[in-house]
Amino acid sequence: MEQYNKSTIYLVGDAKTATHNPITLQYNAYFIVLVIDLEQEVIVDAGASAINAVTDRFVRSLFMEYDMKRGLEPMIDEIHRRYHGSSQKALIVAWKDAYKKYLLIKNNELPIKES
Template sequence: MSDTIQPDTHRILDVDCTATLALTRNFIRSLFVDADITDPGRLIERIQRRYHGSSQKALITAVNNAAKKYREVAA
């Protein structure tokens, strides 16, 4: 997963992933865009509620890793 984050607001501006289908990539993008990277719990809840694909756990891991990396870089 790759993302672009607005540093002032911590909002995710864009995201991309390696899903095969464009429909899946677009849906994942809709889940992530405008989410606050400093509040991964809310984004994880959104993923658990709306995305039931086989890569749900991988997306949650990606969110946690991205939030951790962002905290390290922003500190």
């Protein structure tokens, strides 16, 4: 079982997909999950709401070890260059959502939800 150190955070980037997309039929949404080491500012694990294991592994490979200090655009360029699935636009929207949340967390601007 993989363990994450105490400097990591888990966050989800959400997006919508087209109604005919198989991901929508299974999950009702598209999302990526990222585990980010806040001290190193690097993605240490990733996943996506994919219905195919190959897709999940490919998306994971896009994000693994990405240096968050590089910003939003280099990853968008990488997605455009390498990911040509029907969820490309949703993947980019989910990445933008995740990156926005990352910045809020990094800058201590995300309110903590009480249970």
